[in-house]
Amino acid sequence: MDRAKLLDIYTRTMRVARADEKFRSLLMSGKMAVVYYTVRGQELVSAAAIAALDQSDYLVTTYRGQHDQIAKGVPLDLLFAEIMGKATGTCKGKGGSMHITHPATGVMVTTGVVGSGLPIANGLALASQNRGDGKVTMVCFGDGATNIGAFHEAMNMAQLWKLPVIFFCQNNRYGEHTAFADHTDVASIAARAAAYNMHSVTVDGNDAEAMYGAAKAAVDRARAGDGPTLIEAMCYRMMGHFFGADFSYMPAAHLAEMAAADPLPRLRTLMLDHQFSEAELDRIVAGIDAEVDAAAQFAFDSPLPDASEIRKDVFEEEIAA
Amino acid sequence: MSGKFTMVAAINRAIDEAMAEDDGVILLGEDVAAKQGGGVFKISSGLSEKYGTHRVRATPISEQAIMGACVGAALAGFRPIAEIMLMNFVTVAMDQIVNHAAKLRFMSGGQTNVPLVIRTTTGVGVGFGGQHSDMLEAWFAHVPGLKVVTPSNAADAQGLMRAAIACNDPVIFIENILCYGVAGDDPGPGHVVPLGQAAVAVEGSDCTIVTYGRTVLDALSVAAELKETGVSVEVVDLRTIAPYDEATVMASVRKTGRAVVLHEAVKAYGTGAEISARIHEAAFNELKAPVQRVGGAFSAVPMATALKQAWIPTKDGIKAAVHRAMDWKR
Numbered sequence: 001m002d003r004a005k006l007l008d009i010y011t012r013t014m015r016v017a018r019a020d021e022k023f024r025s026l027l028m029s030g031k032m033a034v035v036y037y038t039v040r041g042q043e044l045v046s047a048a049a050i051a052a053l054d055q056s057d058y059l060v061t062t063y064r065g066q067h068d069q070i071a072k073g074v075p076l077d078l079l080f081a082e083i084m085g086k087a088t089g090t091c092k093g094k095g096g097s098m099h100i101t102h103p104a105t106g107v108m109v110t111t112g113v114v115g116s117g118l119p120i121a122n123g124l125a126l127a128s129q130n131r132g133d134g135k136v137t138m139v140c141f142g143d144g145a146t147n148i149g150a151f152h153e154a155m156n157m158a159q160l161w162k163l164p165v166i167f168f169c170q171n172n173r174y175g176e177h178t179a180f181a182d183h184t185d186v187a188s189i190a191a192r193a194a195a196y197n198m199h200s201v202t203v204d205g206n207d208a209e210a211m212y213g214a215a216k217a218a219v220d221r222a223r224a225g226d227g228p229t230l231i232e233a234m235c236y237r238m239m240g241h242f243f244g245a246d247f248s249y250m251p252a253a254h255l256a257e258m259a260a261a262d263p264l265p266r267l268r269t270l271m272l273d274h275q276f277s278e279a280e281l282d283r284i285v286a287g288i289d290a291e292v293d294a295a296a297q298f299a300f301d302s303p304l305p306d307a308s309e310i311r312k313d314v315f316e317e318e319i320a321a
Numbered sequence: 322m323s324g325k326f327t328m329v330a331a332i333n334r335a336i337d338e339a340m341a342e343d344d345g346v347i348l349l350g351e352d353v354a355a356k357q358g359g360g361v362f363k364i365s366s367g368l369s370e371k372y373g374t375h376r377v378r379a380t381p382i383s384e385q386a387i388m389g390a391c392v393g394a395a396l397a398g399f400r401p402i403a404e405i406m407l408m409n410f411v412t413v414a415m416d417q418i419v420n421h422a423a424k425l426r427f428m429s430g431g432q433t434n435v436p437l438v439i440r441t442t443t444g445v446g447v448g449f450g451g452q453h454s455d456m457l458e459a460w461f462a463h464v465p466g467l468k469v470v471t472p473s474n475a476a477d478a479q480g481l482m483r484a485a486i487a488c489n490d491p492v493i494f495i496e497n498i499l500c501y502g503v504a505g506d507d508p509g510p511g512h513v514v515p516l517g518q519a520a521v522a523v524e525g526s527d528c529t530i531v532t533y534g535r536t537v538l539d540a541l542s543v544a545a546e547l548k549e550t551g552v553s554v555e556v557v558d559l560r561t562i563a564p565y566d567e568a569t570v571m572a573s574v575r576k577t578g579r580a581v582v583l584h585e586a587v588k589a590y591g592t593g594a595e596i597s598a599r600i601h602e603a604a605f606n607e608l609k610a611p612v613q614r615v616g617g618a619f620s621a622v623p624m625a626t627a628l629k630q631a632w633i634p635t636k637d638g639i640k641a642a643v644h645r646a647m648d649w650k651r
Contacts, residue, residue, distance in 0.1 A: 058397070060393075089430070090429075090430070090432070091428060091429050091430035091432065092430035092431070093430075094427055094428055094429075094430045095428040095429060095430065099428040099429070101425075101428070101429035101430070101432050101433055102432070103432055103433060108393075108396050108397075108433065109393075109396065109421070109425065109433075111420070111421065112420075113416055113420050113421075116389070116416055116417065116420065116421060118389070119385055119386045119388065119389020119390055119392070119393070119417060120389045120390075120392050120393040120396070120417075120421065121389075121393060122386065122389060122390045122393060123389060123390035123391060123392055123393020123394040123395070123396070123397070123399075123401070124393040124394070124396060124397050125393070126347075126390055126393065126394050127393070127394045127397030127398065127399050128397070129375070130344075130347070130375055130376070130399075137393075149385060150385045150386070150389065150416075153381075153383035153385045153386035153389075154385075154386050154389065156381060156383065156386070157380065157381060157383060157386040157390065160381065161378070312431065313426050313427045313429075313430060313431040314426070314427055314465050314466055315426070315466065315468075315490050316426075316434065316488075316489045316490055
């Protein structure tokens with residue numbers, strides 16, 4: 001893997017990681033009080049896959065989506081402001097963490113409904129197919145989403161029409177509080193693609209090179225007009241369903257397996273193996289921390305949305321008071 | 322109605338015109354292309370031949386996927402039309418409509434919008450029974466971000482469809498199967514009826530009937546019959562159910578002092594309740610009688626003709642409501 005791409009993945013990963021850590025510390029200290037779905041454990045899987053996309057490509061994600069949004073390039077100041085419900089946020093404070101939208105970086109929808117992003121991704125991809133604009137759409141979802149009807153309807157339609165879409169399942173082993181084996185009897189999600197005649201692959205999502213490679217192959221396939229791919233990226237959700245939620249239901253063996261697979265130290269080792277120095281990596285993280293701190297401060301300093309916003313954006317025309 | 326122009330031809334023409342003008346207008350639905358016969362009700366007849374199967378896409382029986390694909394294409398700047406064969410099948414796609422199409426403009430702070438038309442057909446009169454007949458307009462009228470339209474005649478169907486396709490927000494476009502074959506005047510090409518504007522279908526001075534869709538025909542018939550008995554009924558055809566043309570409704574009710582709200586949908590919790598409440602809130606002291614409501618019975622739509630007659634609003638039921646308003650004593 002070339003060093004420039006590896007550095008790109010490292011930078012995206014650490015932006016996700018440091019922003020997530022900041023969110024958690026603000027929540028722990030009581031400086032921020034919002035519902036937050038931490039992405040701890042899924043920083044690399046997202047960064048490595050999204051590094052295979054162009055900024056103009058479309059992304060659809062889910063309520064646990066901060067890693068996807070940051071990896072895609074959503075500006076941190078706008079993201080922090082949105083999550084804090086400020087007027088300066090990506091969505092003027094009207095969406096919040098579950099509904100981050102930022103078309104300038106291709107983040108078209110973040111849905112709070114499990115599985116609903118997949119049919120929408122098909123539509124974005126259909127528009128690209130008809131226009132011939134060469135764009136690819138990636139839709140991120142978890143293992144839990146593969147048991148809802150929308151997954152199956154969307155997979156069938158995407159393959160039928162050879163849409164330039166990538167179904168990116170981040171298999172973090174838990175759907176809310178339910179372990180994979182307790183909600184699905186097939187051994188792998190990738191195996192489900194066979195039912196739709198769709199190409200699929202299972203990859204270790206915490207292996208930067210393998211994850212990037214799988215995503216790049218799917219992007220190339222979609223751009224060439226050869227249709228969709230289902231990627232199953234194995235990873236771990238290293239904390240509870242939402243931040244602060246109990247996760248004592250995770251067995252000790254699972255917790256140990258998860259800790260051993262932590263993508264952040266593993267990526268650091270990979271970087272050092274590729275002759276990046278400790279000092280160089282520390283400098284990158286310090287720069288990210290400065291940006292994260294500034295983003296949080298921007299959000300704290302920003303005004304709340306005006307009550308009149310309730311009448312705006314319901315329709316194109318403002319609703320009467 | 323004079324003329325020989327049908328609602329099927331009207332809607333087909335409106336879509337045809339919009340597709341000719343804008344490559345972003347696409348049609349997705351079950352059986353809609355030529356290979357599948359141009360739709361179960363032939364609304365899309367001839368369109369796939371003209372614009373290609375990449376723009377007139379016959380889909381699998383997958384309402385969530387149809388609706389989601391239309392939402393996504395709309396986000397990318399297209400103006401998709403989703404054909405959901407029958408209104409009851411819309412229930413399968415409610416998540417995409419209610420949680421996504423309706424809310425994405427607001428939740429994105431106006432960064433995105435969903436210019437989508439959901440065409441669907443229904444009607445109590447045909448005899449399809451409980452799962453192919455419901456009028457569910459109140460469900461959608463209750464959701465902020467959705468517009469709800471239903472035409473009563475061919476010319477309005479053409480004009481409202483053009484306006485719905487041009488609208489930058491999602492529109493539920495409800496067609497009544499029994500209106501498809503009713504012949505009317507041909508408004509000619511390029512006809513547009515703006516959304517949110519009601520029409521006074523017939524003028525009168527004693528009582529206003531506020532209605533929409535197929536029951537406009539019943540109301541007009543009742544108005545003609547009551548005229549013979551000396552009762553002058555004004556019929557307001559809402560055309561757009563949500564947001565509805567309150568100015569036209571209130572002007573009529575203030576003139577007549579009496580109102581009957583009529584719809585084919587189940588009366589309980591229907592749009593008639595909302596319209597009635599708003600008339601009372603705005604003009605209580607000007608009313609000569611409480612607003613009367615006429616709607617479907619509180620059961621599943623029955624199949625047997627005998628039961629259907631007991632279920633559906635009848636002309637006698639509408640007349641009785643007008644008489645209740647006329648005879649009201651304080």
